[in-house]
Amino acid sequence: MNHRPLKPTTATDHSAEPVPDRMRASVIDATGGTDALHILDVPVPSPVLSELLIRVVAAGVNPIDTKTRAGSGLSAAIAAYPATLGFDFSGVVVSAPYEAHPLSPGTEVYGLASFPRTGGSYAEYVVAPSQSLARKPTSLSHVEAAGVPLAALTAWGVVVETARAHEGQRMLIHAGSGGVGHFAVQLAAYFGARVTVTASGRNAAWLRELGAAEVIDYATTRFEDVVADVDVVIDLVGNTADEVGTRSLQVLRPGGLYVLVPTGAWPGYAEAAEAAGLRATSYKVTPDGDVLATLGRLLDSRAIQVYIDSVFDLGDASAAHEAVESGHTRGKTVLRVSDD
Template sequence: MRFRPLRSATAPEAVAELVPDPPAEMRAAVIDETGEPSALHTAVVPVPSPVLSEVLVRVVAAGVNPIDAKTRAGRGVSAAIGGFPAVLGYDFSGIVVRSPYEAHPLQPGTAVFGMSAFPRTGGAYAEYVVVPSLSVARKPSSLSHVEAAGVPLAALTAWGLVVETAHAHEGQRILIHAGSGGVGHFAVQFAAYFGAHVTATASGANAPWLRELGAAVVIDYTTTRFEDVVSNVDVVIDLVGNVRENTGTRSLGVLRPGGLLIEVPTGGWEGYADAAAEAGVRATSYKVIPDGGALATIGRLLDSGSVQVYIDRVFDLGEAAAAHAEIEHGHTRGKVVLRVSDD
């Protein structure tokens, strides 16, 4: 194994830790075709090579998201997969192995977290991943790699929904469906942090926890129809769509005139825009942007204790199929994470 001596960009005279060159091959959880969770299996595949502004990261942990399961099943972004076997996964936390150039801010040895460019490149369910450097930020020092791997996609989605689209502010009334999920628990915290009055739907068991995160009101969707107790809200962040009891359609009736519906699930409700216009409210979909700058801001909120990530379950890389089955069960609190390698 060859080692390359590295020097800090901020202190050229100081020699950084020695970082081993990557091997030629790596373990990864892959699919050979779309299908059930059992389609995921472990294989040995080539380690990807970074080009231009990309960094190569040794993955310690990888987050598991609903979009991963949808893609594996033949929905989601499966149509854009260029070939098989395909390595799934967006979220990761790990250690930079190769940087674009010697003075780049993210030098080898730097602990980072971020999002892969899957399906344009291989995903994060692997020992190594190549990612655009602008999709990466330094890992929050207060988080373990397992915790950090649960952050990027969910937190960036929630940030885009709450901060960039809803423009959360003092006194604003926001209803968040599926508040205890990966995106939901971040959305509740961001909205509360910026002063909004937050109402969340979730199972009754999650109500005390969501109140701790900042929700002023939690509605148990198993016992209460939210439209019976909520009205005249400014924004609905719909993380369910019409796949469960027409949650999206029912949300239109609780918005104030001119209020905003943000419809998130891919394929969750095809006719939302026309239905919103007919109801006299605004509507938009949302797709996550892997913005390293925003992720760095989120990292500072995590380090300050203003925001927290909740990890529901941790699986080993070889248990990726079980992790997908858990996600598809639909009742996880916070995030599910794969442990890929040692820290």
């Protein structure tokens, strides 16, 4: 990277370090299998208005990335190819909108890229709006921090803002050992809910350490046979596997709340819930720097933690996608993009 031509700097760039014209990125030229991902030299993005330019140290990999690469997810919104995927990142501010900006050049930050409106985080540099960033938790490495934003913001949105987790509430969380799931379990328990989780048996002890009161091994037990009258179901599976969504309606109390997270996982959930006399909503993550700052304080105080299952180099993004698509990862998968 040091041998690439540098952009000329001016007094108004507010940059911490010289910025090259081009960068390495993991891109797709069209949707397809994991082999569609490949490394390409692309132009470094230029921030506008309230956007910051960040040098990416690590990038998180999420199921929405794999769905988009495969042709579903957000693929219809990709305006042009080659396209750089990715939302999560942790890195260092290179350029801020103005001199007195609170996230000045040199500040370590984590947050979400505005993909697909802009290039994603599978790259050496990314632009992101100020409102989508917060200072990186000091107790976390960049690799750990990159696993937080999308998953933890989603968990906060469904557990805290939508389900309003509170003392005595009975909550069932499906796929509790995944990226969103392991944050959802911790946040629900932190706010006092009694948490029941479905997961593989190998993750039971770990999930209890995170705060789950009960763990149901989905391979050996039908959850509807042992759970009833819960207040909220957080469904991170839907009807893509074993009719988990439909079965979840059976275990809710009258008037209970069903929250569906995965995109396209059960198109008919709203009608089915209404017919059963239940409330239901889907959820889409909302970038929020203030919530990221709150999550950062919880992480630094060890009230919650992030678990990184595996780390791949940027050039191995295809292998990272394969790992996520296997459905057997615990916590988060992360790409190491550059040196800390």
